[in-house]
Amino acid sequence: MSSKSVPTNGGVYRYYALIMLMLTFMFNIADRLVMSVLIEDIKAEFMLSDTQIGLLAGTAFTVFYLLLGVPAGRLADRTNRKTMVAISLSLWSLMSALCGAAVGFWTLLLARLGVGVGEAGGGPPSASIITDYFAPHELSRAMGIFAVGAVLGPALGYAAGGLIAEAYGWRWTFVILGVPGIVLGLIIYLTIREPRRGRYYQHAGEQSGATKGVDTQEPFMTTMRSLWTNNIFFRVVLANAFTNIPSFAFAIWLAPILMRNFDVTSGEVGVYLGGALLVGGVPAMILGGFLADYLAKKNPKWRPWYCALAVLLTIPFWTFCLLSNSLEMTLAFYMCGYVLLVSTQGAAISLVQSSVLPTERGTAGAISSLLTNLLGYGIGPALIGVMSDNWADSYGSMSLNYSVISVAVVSLTMAAIFFWWVGKAVRIDPASPARATST
Known part of the structure; x- marks a missing residue:
């Protein structure tokens, strides 16, 4: 320290x-x-x-x-x-x-x-x-x-x-x-x-007799083994990575989809999407965190369960978004799905940070970010581009829409499963540290 x-x-x-x-x-x-x-x-x-x-x-x-x-x-x-x-x-x-x-x-x-x-x-x-x-x-x-x-x-x-x-x-x-x-x-x-460092973990650890790791950083391989065997951390990282694959996909591909499917300019698309991000995203981020904390007071498992539910509800909104023939309905469906998806981020980040030792938090956050960027930013958009090119002869201008839908449905379904799996590892006892290694 x-x-x-x-x-x-x-x-x-x-x-x-x-x-x-x-x-x-x-x-x-x-x-x-x-x-x-x-x-x-x-x-x-x-x-x-x-x-x-x-x-x-x-x-x-x-x-x-x-x-x-x-x-x-x-x-x-x-x-x-x-x-x-x-x-x-x-x-x-x-x-x-x-x-x-x-x-x-x-x-x-x-x-x-x-x-x-x-x-x-x-x-x-x-x-x-x-x-x-x-x-x-x-x-x-x-x-x-x-x-x-x-x-x-x-x-x-x-x-x-x-x-x-x-x-x-x-x-x-x-x-x-x-x-x-x-x-x-x-x-x-x-x-x-x-x-x-670790003042809240230390308080909980004193109640449960687990104070190791509050101040002293373990060797790198010891830390990696600790994170690998931490069921909450491991599952949340996977859930969040799959959640962000469609998030990055829409961020990159929705603008060209709107320009291909509707008679709008790039400037108009920027205004529409920027407005949706601000009007829907800011309150969703904040209120989603408050709601997850409120539900967790009744049962801490509700943090990941809320994420699982919100991710599942995103699927129909973003599917209809890319199938709609109306620009207004496309934007409305996108905004509804976006609100649901980003409302999970406060709970997801808090689950990562609270499930590990204080001297593991930076490493844990880096690993979570690494996997999210690798799948969501490095692989997902390129995969969608390849799928769209291969489907162009069959579906024309809709090939990109169908590619994004396919990746989004699969990714969000996997994310919901992983968030539900996180709930099985969360301890109900609020006096003990959030870390868990049980199945």
């Missing part, structure tokens, strides 16, 4: 820390996705191929994010977490701003690699800090507020990025969106206090 760690006693300050970390998450997503709205301008100026664009937009970020995620999580379990967040945020924001100074493919690729390196160190320590600021009975709502950043990030990256690019060009877009992150990193370093 850092010598600068201080006890925290709840109150308003912890919500200040939570909002700062939520804004960090927002810039994480925005700096990652802004590239997509700038692709055509960058491609034209540097005369790049689609393969090079694919490397810049996806591979350059994802590869290093995945490679460095677990080491960064490991570091978060034994160092000052708020300092790590501040440094990571400032680094990826600086590298994002430097994208605007690129003179060709290779310099832009190096800057994008830097964005991935920095962002790998942001998520795990943020979730770990929040877990030590909020008691277990209010953790889902706190994680729901934190996850609002995942809604505000795309809105900032897509909407603000597009508007800035139209007014000032793609280079200044990177700079204007990058500089505020550097400033926020400095604010976090100066104003966020490092909470005492």
Whole structure:
């Protein structure tokens, strides 16, 4: 535990820390996705191929994010977490701003690699800090507020990025969106206090006689074996990964689907989808966390059970969304499904963090993020593209719709099964740590 760690006693300050970390998450997503709205301008100026664009937009970020995620999580379990967040945020924001100074493919690729390196160190320590600021009975709502950043990030990256690019060009877009992150990193370093690591776990552990792992980090392989045999962690990670496959799929493919199936421009699509994200996503993230905490007071198994139910109910909405002949109904069905799906994120993140030892939380968060990004961001969209190409002769412009539906139905069904499976491992005794190894 850092010598600068201080006890925290709840109150308003912890919500200040939570909002700062939520804004960090927002810039994480925005700096990652802004590239997509700038692709055509960058491609034209540097005369790049689609393969090079694919490397810049996806591979350059994802590869290093995945490679460095677990080491960064490991570091978060034994160092000052708020300092790590501040440094990571400032680094990826600086590298994002430097994208605007690129003179060709290779310099832009190096800057994008830097964005991935920095962002790998942001998520795990943020979730770990929040877990030590909020008691277990209010953790889902706190994680729901934190996850609002995942809604505000795309809105900032897509909407603000597009508007800035139209007014000032793609280079200044990177700079204007990058500089505020550097400033926020400095604010976090100066104003966020490092909470005492594992204080809520320690309280529960003292009641049940299990206090090992609160302060001392175990060797890497010991930690990995501990996580592998932790049924709650293992099952939640699988459930959340399958939940995010269709989430990423819709984020990437819904815009071209709307433009192919309806007479709308890219600007109109951006307004429609950005509005749906803000109007539906922000309250869903927050209220979903509150609802999961309320249900868990009656029975802690309701956290994963609520997730399973919400994920299942998403399936018909998103299926009808892609089968509708009306733009208005398509958007309405999408928004309903989106509200249900993102309402699970607070509970899911809290289950990951509360099921592991305090000195495992950064590593646990990194592993969860790694699998989610690998399946949802690295494999899912590409698989849908291949399916759409293969089905084009049979289904024409609807081939993409059917591909997304197929992947979404299978993934969400698997996610619901895994969340139900998590419920079987959750202990009902609230006095004991949430960790479980039973079947």
